Amino acid sequence: MSRIETEDPVIDRDPRLTWQILLIVPVVVGALTGLVVGLVVRLIEDYLLETVVLGLPGLWFAVPAMAVFVLTRIALLKVAGTNKPGTAELYPHYYHHPDQHYPTRQTPGRILSGATTVGLGGSQGLESQSVLIGSTIGILLRRLFRGRLDYLARPEGRNLLLVCGASAGIATVFSSPILGALYGLEMPFRNRLDARRLIPAVLAAGASFGAASLTKNARSLLTYVPHEIGIKEIVGVLIVGVLCGAGARGFVWIMEHTRSYKDGSRPYLRAALAGVALSLLAMSAWLITGSAITAGPGYVASDWALPSSGVTPAIGLLLAALVIRAISVLLCVAAGGGGGVFTSMAVNGILLGTLVAAVLGLENPTLLALAGACAFLGAGYRLPLATAGLLAEVAGAAAPIALGLVAIGIAMVFMGSTSASSTQTDARSV
Numbered sequence: 001m002s003r004i005e006t007e008d009p010v011i012d013r014d015p016r017l018t019w020q021i022l023l024i025v026p027v028v029v030g031a032l033t034g035l036v037v038g039l040v041v042r043l044i045e046d047y048l049l050e051t052v053v054l055g056l057p058g059l060w061f062a063v064p065a066m067a068v069f070v071l072t073r074i075a076l077l078k079v080a081g082t083n084k085p086g087t088a089e090l091y092p093h094y095y096h097h098p099d100q101h102y103p104t105r106q107t108p109g110r111i112l113s114g115a116t117t118v119g120l121g122g123s124q125g126l127e128s129q130s131v132l133i134g135s136t137i138g139i140l141l142r143r144l145f146r147g148r149l150d151y152l153a154r155p156e157g158r159n160l161l162l163v164c165g166a167s168a169g170i171a172t173v174f175s176s177p178i179l180g181a182l183y184g185l186e187m188p189f190r191n192r193l194d195a196r197r198l199i200p201a202v203l204a205a206g207a208s209f210g211a212a213s214l215t216k217n218a219r220s221l222l223t224y225v226p227h228e229i230g231i232k233e234i235v236g237v238l239i240v241g242v243l244c245g246a247g248a249r250g251f252v253w254i255m256e257h258t259r260s261y262k263d264g265s266r267p268y269l270r271a272a273l274a275g276v277a278l279s280l281l282a283m284s285a286w287l288i289t290g291s292a293i294t295a296g297p298g299y300v301a302s303d304w305a306l307p308s309s310g311v312t313p314a315i316g317l318l319l320a321a322l323v324i325r326a327i328s329v330l331l332c333v334a335a336g337g338g339g340g341v342f343t344s345m346a347v348n349g350i351l352l353g354t355l356v357a358a359v360l361g362l363e364n365p366t367l368l369a370l371a372g373a374c375a376f377l378g379a380g381y382r383l384p385l386a387t388a389g390l391l392a393e394v395a396g397a398a399a400p401i402a403l404g405l406v407a408i409g410i411a412m413v414f415m416g417s418t419s420a421s422s423t424q425t426d427a428r429s430v
Contacts, residue, residue: 017151025152026164026200029141030207033134033168037208038215040111040133041126041173046216048119049296061292062282064120069271069278071116072338073262080109083262085423087113087128088340091135091166092423095188098155098430107136113338118296121282123328124339125297130173134165134208155430160197167201168208174343175218178389180205186383190417190424193385221302221346221373224395227364234403236360236368240353241407244375245414247352248345251326252380252420255333255341262336274335278328285324289313293321294328297339298347301325305354305369312365315358322351341420342381349376370394371404375411382419384408 054061076083082103085093087110094102114129138161146153152161163184171180184201185193209218264270282294293301301321305313313321329344353372357365370391378387391404 026203030168030204031211034208034211038212065279066275075113080106117338125343127342128340130169134169138165164204171205172212177209182386241410245411248380258334261334297343346373346377349373371407375407379411379415
């Protein structure tokens with residue numbers, strides 16, 4: 001369970017922590033982040049991926065995937081000037097190292113790496129880029145106003161801005177202000193959270209979600225359909241919690257042992273071969289399921305597994321989709337994809353939950369799919385409170401929320417102390 005910090009002599013007693021910093025700064029960071037992230041998502045996911053690439057006839061949509069890792073490597077090395085640490089690790093890393101200079105100059109290249117990965121059909125999302133955009137906006141505002149607002153010049157002030165930026169970025173890209181707010185507080189740690197900055201995080205996430213509505217439409221991975229919950233579903237939730245915890249642990253273990261693939265000899269040849277493999281996986285998925293389920297963060301896969309009308313796919317198809325999608329995501333991590341796996345982990349849980357529902361013969365799989373999404377993601381990144389917030393937003397009723405919380409708790413137990421983030425720590429923050 002997360003351990004809430006209640007003592008902070010700087011935050012609680014420093015007179016320079018004024019109402020402007022606690023109120024105006026988070027709202028400004030959030031609003032700017034929402035506008036920029038909303039525009040980036042619309043250009044890369046909505047236009048480049050969904051309109052251009054997925055608009056190609058037949059299997060042609062899989063061809064651009066061949067260039068994903070070569071172009072991403074070029075974007076990171078030639079434009080950003082680095083490929084380490086991964087974009088997803090920047091926020092927790094610099095949160096815990098306030099003495100290190102935040103690399104704002106890498107932002108354009110890292111955003112471009114997200115475009116080459118996600119926009120061309122890689123099995124990742126723009127969560128890392130969204131957090132990066134929010135953090136960069138916070139750091140740039142700090143440089144502009146730290147002369148007038150003394151608190152921002154201090155390490156505590158920088159971390160406040162990083163939390164606000166991260167919360168705002170996730171709130172927009174995931175269309176979930178509660179998830180975003182709690183992500184900023186939980187993500188730097190494995191077994192605790194920065195509860196001292198709860199109010200700024202909430203303000204930033206809310207402002208970001210509101211501002212983003214001007215540039216993009218809110219988009220959820222799934223819609224919960226209310227229905228009567230029976231004993232089969234209660235049993236199903238328990239099974240989903242166990243499978244998601246064990247699945248997330250295995251998923252992270254494979255990630256940790258394959259990350260170095262991209263850094264071996266002849267890296268561009270490795271990137272090219274990985275691109276061919278990604279394209280072949282995309283083609284295989286399309287031939288088996290009739291849908292481009294490997295492309296992007298996972299909205300295509302979720303819509304396929306949980307159609308708004310029609311019948312849920314058969315058990316064999318769901319199992320094949322889960323395996324192919326998971327392999328595709330792991331390949332992107334190993335080959336140096338520029339996106340994140342935040343949404344992809346939730347989609348793994350959706351497919352697992354839908355599969356269990358099909359095995360149990362449930363007509364309505366949305367409860368198990370929702371529980372799976374929150375349990376897999378919550379365990380994989382050690383974000384129980386953030387995913388509980390997402391669960392509450394989507395379910396909107398006591399019974400499914402309670403069952404979903406049970407699934408998250410079970411998954412966290414089976415996950416142990418492992419995390420998809422290598423830079424999370426339980427060291428005391430500033």
